[in-house]
Amino acid sequence: MPPALRNRVIAASLALLALGGSAGAEGPALTELHVFPPEINLATDRDRQSIVVQASFANDTTRDVTAEAAFTLADPSLVLVDGATYLPAADGTTELTVAFEGREVKVPVTVAKAADHPALSYRLDVMPVFMKAGCNTGSCHGAARGKDGFRLSLFGFDPQGDYDRLLREFPGRRVNLAVPDASTVLEKGAGLVPHSGGQRFATDGDHYAAVREWIAAGAANDDVATLPTITGVELYPKKAVLDGKGSTQQMTVRATYSDGTDRDVTPLAVFLTNNENSAAVDAAGVVTAGERGEAFVMARFETFTVGSQFLVLPKGLEFSYPEEPEANYIDGLVAAKLRKVRIAPSGLCSDEVFLRRASIDLVGLIPTPEEYAAFLADPDPDKRSRVIDELLTRKEFSELWVQKWAEMLQVRTVPNRIEYKGMYLYYNWLVEQLSNDVPMDEMTRNLLSASGGTFSNAATNFYQGTDDKLLLAENVAQVFMGMRIQCAQCHNHPFDRWTQDDYYGFVAFFAQIGKKQGDDYRETIIFNSGGGETNHPVGGRVMPPKFLGAEVPDVAGKDRREVLAEWLASPRNPYFATSFVNRVWAHFFGIGIVEQVDDFRVSNPASNPELLDELARRFTESGYDLKSLVRDICNSRAYQRDTVANESNAHDSVNFARANLRRIKAENLLDIISQVTDTQDKFGGLPLGARAVQIADGNSSSYFLTTFGRATRATVCSCEVKMEPTLSQSLHLLNGATTNAKIRQSPVYTALVEGETPPEGLISDLYVRCLTRQPTEQELAQLLPLFGEGSDRAQALEDVFWALLNSREFIFNH
Numbered sequence: 001m002p003p004a005l006r007n008r009v010i011a012a013s014l015a016l017l018a019l020g021g022s023a024g025a026e027g028p029a030l031t032e033l034h035v036f037p038p039e040i041n042l043a044t045d046r047d048r049q050s051i052v053v054q055a056s057f058a059n060d061t062t063r064d065v066t067a068e069a070a071f072t073l074a075d076p077s078l079v080l081v082d083g084a085t086y087l088p089a090a091d092g093t094t095e096l097t098v099a100f101e102g103r104e105v106k107v108p109v110t111v112a113k114a115a116d117h118p119a120l121s122y123r124l125d126v127m128p129v130f131m132k133a134g135c136n137t138g139s140c141h142g143a144a145r146g147k148d149g150f151r152l153s154l155f156g157f158d159p160q161g162d163y164d165r166l167l168r169e170f171p172g173r174r175v176n177l178a179v180p181d182a183s184t185v186l187e188k189g190a191g192l193v194p195h196s197g198g199q200r201f202a203t204d205g206d207h208y209a210a211v212r213e214w215i216a217a218g219a220a221n222d223d224v225a226t227l228p229t230i231t232g233v234e235l236y237p238k239k240a241v242l243d244g245k246g247s248t249q250q251m252t253v254r255a256t257y258s259d260g261t262d263r264d265v266t267p268l269a270v271f272l273t274n275n276e277n278s279a280a281v282d283a284a285g286v287v288t289a290g291e292r293g294e295a296f297v298m299a300r301f302e303t304f305t306v307g308s309q310f311l312v313l314p315k316g317l318e319f320s321y322p323e324e325p326e327a328n329y330i331d332g333l334v335a336a337k338l339r340k341v342r343i344a345p346s347g348l349c350s351d352e353v354f355l356r357r358a359s360i361d362l363v364g365l366i367p368t369p370e371e372y373a374a375f376l377a378d379p380d381p382d383k384r385s386r387v388i389d390e391l392l393t394r395k396e397f398s399e400l401w402v403q404k405w406a407e408m409l410q411v412r413t414v415p416n417r418i419e420y421k422g423m424y425l426y427y428n429w430l431v432e433q434l435s436n437d438v439p440m441d442e443m444t445r446n447l448l449s450a451s452g453g454t455f456s457n458a459a460t461n462f463y464q465g466t467d468d469k470l471l472l473a474e475n476v477a478q479v480f481m482g483m484r485i486q487c488a489q490c491h492n493h494p495f496d497r498w499t500q501d502d503y504y505g506f507v508a509f510f511a512q513i514g515k516k517q518g519d520d521y522r523e524t525i526i527f528n529s530g531g532g533e534t535n536h537p538v539g540g541r542v543m544p545p546k547f548l549g550a551e552v553p554d555v556a557g558k559d560r561r562e563v564l565a566e567w568l569a570s571p572r573n574p575y576f577a578t579s580f581v582n583r584v585w586a587h588f589f590g591i592g593i594v595e596q597v598d599d600f601r602v603s604n605p606a607s608n609p610e611l612l613d614e615l616a617r618r619f620t621e622s623g624y625d626l627k628s629l630v631r632d633i634c635n636s637r638a639y640q641r642d643t644v645a646n647e648s649n650a651h652d653s654v655n656f657a658r659a660n661l662r663r664i665k666a667e668n669l670l671d672i673i674s675q676v677t678d679t680q681d682k683f684g685g686l687p688l689g690a691r692a693v694q695i696a697d698g699n700s701s702s703y704f705l706t707t708f709g710r711a712t713r714a715t716v717c718s719c720e721v722k723m724e725p726t727l728s729q730s731l732h733l734l735n736g737a738t739t740n741a742k743i744r745q746s747p748v749y750t751a752l753v754e755g756e757t758p759p760e761g762l763i764s765d766l767y768v769r770c771l772t773r774q775p776t777e778q779e780l781a782q783l784l785p786l787f788g789e790g791s792d793r794a795q796a797l798e799d800v801f802w803a804l805l806n807s808r809e810f811i812f813n814h
Helices: 003-017 122-132 159-167 184-189 206-216 329-341 351-363 369-377 383-392 395-408 420-435 440-448 458-464 469-481 500-510 560-568 574-589 609-621 626-635 666-677 703-707 727-735 737-745 747-754 759-771 777-787 793-805
Strands: 030-036 040-043 052-057 062-064 070-073 079-082 085-088 092-100 103-112 230-236 239-243 248-250 252-257 262-264 270-273 279-281 286-289 293-301 304-313 513-517 524-528
Touching: 030 092, 030 103, 040 085, 052 092, 052 248, 062 239, 062 248, 070 079, 085 103, 122 159, 122 206, 122 293, 184 206, 230 293, 230 304, 239 248, 239 286, 252 293, 270 279, 279 293, 286 304, 304 329, 329 609, 329 626, 351 369, 351 383, 351 395, 351 626, 369 759, 383 626, 395 420, 420 440, 420 458, 440 458, 440 469, 440 560, 440 574, 458 524, 469 500, 469 560, 469 574, 500 560, 574 609, 574 626, 609 626, 666 703, 666 737, 666 747, 666 793, 703 727, 727 737, 737 793, 747 759, 747 793, 759 777, 759 793, 777 793
Parallel strands: 040 103, 239 304
Antiparallel strands: 030 052, 052 062, 070 092, 079 085, 092 103, 230 252, 248 286, 252 262, 270 293, 279 286, 293 304, 513 524
């Protein structure tokens, strides 16, 4: 270290040690003091570590108090201090005491090899500069064809290729070993010569200095065999609740390496936010609060992207959470989040609303008039729980989840690939699994490890959908882990942890699937061929099978699919349970804790991670029991809340403070229309009177089902099911054959027309059948004139029936 800089740092250290803790202004009481990172490890004289001090207060807000805290080193001779950054001075161990408003935190400090000055590394020191400066992004030199004649691999997925292009494509130009400052990589990056990307770093900055020093030392490539590799990245603090617009929070980023060392990479990390309006972050990692809301602030370094949750509140917002009982653990975790964001929940829905909501969600039908009357007359305070238990025992419950699995698994006929018989057997296999309450982990293992004929072992039809091993691996990750890993096929994922190595290591599990024709030419035999490998597109090396986010297993002499299935549907794989419970949650709330439900990634965080983790933990402990999970969700106050908003939750849709209006799914809506009119439908391959939810083939549909967004099952994406209301849907209900024809054919309509029930009773009967409630006095007053003297009873009844079937209240679950 230059003497002048050493003197400046020592002076700053002495000045900082002389500071006392700053007395906090009057306000909420301090409850916790956190120092990040929790320990300081310094190795070689190049190392440094910035620290951040965060205070938590009784009102659940946090504040960056780094500038206000007092710092005391037990042995100041070991460490130099420059503001909130610590540098090595001499080898040894000591302790840093951080104090603020009467609280203290002890931080262990370790210094090693303080006198060593290692050479800069191309991969560890220079390539991170290119990412930080934005040189290898898709909008710059990381584009497929590069930019302005120079190409880098996107986000640095091909270090060797980038090295060759830097030094060997125009030798002496991009990197000038004789005159380092004349290297175009420095001249253009610093804006000293015209550059379409503008200035990316300053000549007096650390990034310019690092690249220049590397070039001056000969621009050596790394010996990859001895080079430590990055094993993880941590972003601190993990969460923050900022009180008021303009509040700030400094972030710090630390990387860990395979040789046991760690490194402060804050100056090299790329910072991002998913909500600039609420929490903007600058290049130095300073988060500034904006408008009220939630944000996820991320840091990317090398192949890792990590994030922290930020909540932004109006300054000094006064809030009192209403006292209410908790039905189960779900309510406690939802309430904890609502308290943080200062949102009051809506009250419970009425018995009528609950009965209709639960019936649609659990069995895809609405309550009959008899069920309605019995439920309202029941004085038992636990009657809601009993109805949930009863609905869970009905075959319609398993049929509803068979349909969901059929969508995820693309159950459909495919010309010259999946015959009708194979498809139908596959569908019936799902029916058997779910109607017999087979645990979800067991069903998944049975599916992924299936071998044999597509007729004799119907689960093998899972492998008949495609011969593309890449697509197969992507589908497995998306269906069973909620992850879209497609980006990593061509380059490291820009907003998640997955690299090309991860992608092709996962594909390798499917490299040895064998197929041959059975005795019946329509049947295919699926078996383990025992041979076949997956090669990496960069360099062509053979990729050993590797679990996503986990280890490389021993697959020697084994069916790789069985090895994968055993891990994937087990507690060792945390993504299986979290992905599945999130899908189930979304079914009942209309939105996932992670939304979209099959897009788990660092940059798409859970709205309530504690809730998601607890649901997954209990689902795992239950033995992956679907009904146990559903029972917990439906019994919660969160599920049973009203859709009517209050002042504080009117603009919130992600924290489950109220129920969301949800358009009823296509198959369920058609079944419900048939139910209330007591009419029957005919679908291909099914007997007259079958329900739309029982249609096995994704390629079998009707105009109504297509208009209302039935999944074609062409892909595994959750977006296949369209739930958005459209003009075509409204026009079809108003004028199409479905509602009009079903009303005229309805035995219910005929019986009411021919009966002697007075008009008020007719209207009430239709309201209960269609909306599971009695009409209001205002509604009766508006409708009774239709049945006035001289009116056509049949026409009046048809008009009321038609109006109810076209009402928003009928089409939506609420």
